Amino acid sequence: xxxxxxxxxxxxxxxxEDFLNGALEYRRMFSxxxxxxxxxxxxxxxxxxxxxxxxxVTLAMAVIAPGVMVMATIYFMGAVGGAHLNPAVTFxxxxxxxxxxxxxxxxxxxxxxxxxxxxxxxxxxxxxxSSHGATVPDARLHHWQxxxxxxxxxxxxxxxxxxxxxxxxxxxxxxxxxxxxxxxLAGLWSAPATGASMNPFRSLTPDILRGDFTTTWIYIAGxxxxxxxxxxxxxxxxxxxxxxxxxxxxxELGTEGDHAGE
Numbered sequence: 001x002x003x004x005x006x007x008x009x010x011x012x013x014x015x016x017e018d019f020l021n022g023a024l025e026y027r028r029m030f031s032x033x034x035x036x037x038x039x040x041x042x043x044x045x046x047x048x049x050x051x052x053x054x055x056x057v058t059l060a061m062a063v064i065a066p067g068v069m070v071m072a073t074i075y076f077m078g079a080v081g082g083a084h085l086n087p088a089v090t091f092x093x094x095x096x097x098x099x100x101x102x103x104x105x106x107x108x109x110x111x112x113x114x115x116x117x118x119x120x121x122x123x124x125x126x127x128x129x130s131s132h133g134a135t136v137p138d139a140r141l142h143h144w145q146x147x148x149x150x151x152x153x154x155x156x157x158x159x160x161x162x163x164x165x166x167x168x169x170x171x172x173x174x175x176x177x178x179x180x181x182x183x184x185l186a187g188l189w190s191a192p193a194t195g196a197s198m199n200p201f202r203s204l205t206p207d208i209l210r211g212d213f214t215t216t217w218i219y220i221a222g223x224x225x226x227x228x229x230x231x232x233x234x235x236x237x238x239x240x241x242x243x244x245x246x247x248x249x250x251x252e253l254g255t256e257g258d259h260a261g262e
Contacts, residue, residue: 028081028103029110035073035085036114036201037121042069043202044133045122047195051132063187063196071180078175086199087111088223092158095231097241098165115201119209134206135195135219146194147218153186154198154226155233162234198223 046062074083082099084090090107093099122130137146160182164175187196197203203219 025106029106031077031081032084032107032110033114033117035077035081035083036111037118038069038073039066039085039199040115040118040202040205041121042066043197043199044119044130044206046133047135048122048126048130048133052126052129059191060188063191064184067180067182067184067187069180070183071176074176074179081107085111085114086223087201088154088199088227089158089161091224092162092227092231093165095228096162096234098162111201112205115205116208119205123209131206131210134210134212135197135203136215137194137218138192141193143215143218146215147222149190149194150197150218150222151226151229153190153194153196154223155229156186156226157182157198158227158230159233162230163237194218198226200224 043066046057046065050057050059050062070083070085073085077083082093084093084107087108090099090104090111094101094104119130119133122133137143141149157179160178161175164178183196183198186198190196195203197219200220200223204216207213207216
């Protein structure tokens with residue numbers, strides 16, 4: 001075994017030990033706060049600045065930004081806490097039995113805090129224009145149609161995430177490109193219809209800011225239904241949870257899988 005390989009395995013073991021160390025849980029919570037903050041800044045901020053700037057930020061720019069932000073976030077901190085950034089994703093990992101249910105509340109609270117900080121920051125900078133960062137279905141859609149679309153979009157997102165998480169590099173290059181790319185592509189064709197949220201807190205927190213909850217249920221129920229369907233699809237495709245999937249969901253890079261058989 002080469003020195004580089006041995007060093008990589010030692011680093012991988014150290015990362016997993018850190019994750020299992022309850023005294024370091026604050027790192028994972030902070031990573032979820034920071035990552036969700038950045039995601040909502042890009043998502044809600046792109047839409048809000050598009051309105052504020054009178055179209056200087058185009059729809060394509062606004063929907064690609066969250067995908068690129070998620071990709072960057074996975075690269076720079078995915079190994080710390082898994083870069084869930086979305087309560088539907090955390091729920092899916094737990095339902096898939098890749099993530100312990102006891103850690104779900106902490107992740108979800110951290111994600112909510114990060115999202116609220118993001119919309120508060122946008123309000124501080126843009127004022128009332130920040131309310132245009134909310135996700136609202138097109139008036140031509142019935143609410144049940146928007147609900148089904150958000151559920152379908154999240155099904156795809158969760159399927160991509162779980163699919164890469166069961167491989168060796170979910171948190172690395174493969175996961176970052178696949179997840180970020182899916183978010184951008186989904187937004188390019190569906191954002192005019194529903195905003196392509198796929199994230200309950202991405203939609204809930206701007207609604208809290210503007211005090212309008214008329215369509216909030218769409219963006220909460222739709223993603224969670226999509227998460228359940230995505231987990232079911234992953235079970236059909238790959239069967240029981242894999243070790244690599246478990247490690248990736250917990251923030252492990254999966255380098256052990258890279259060197260399997262050595």
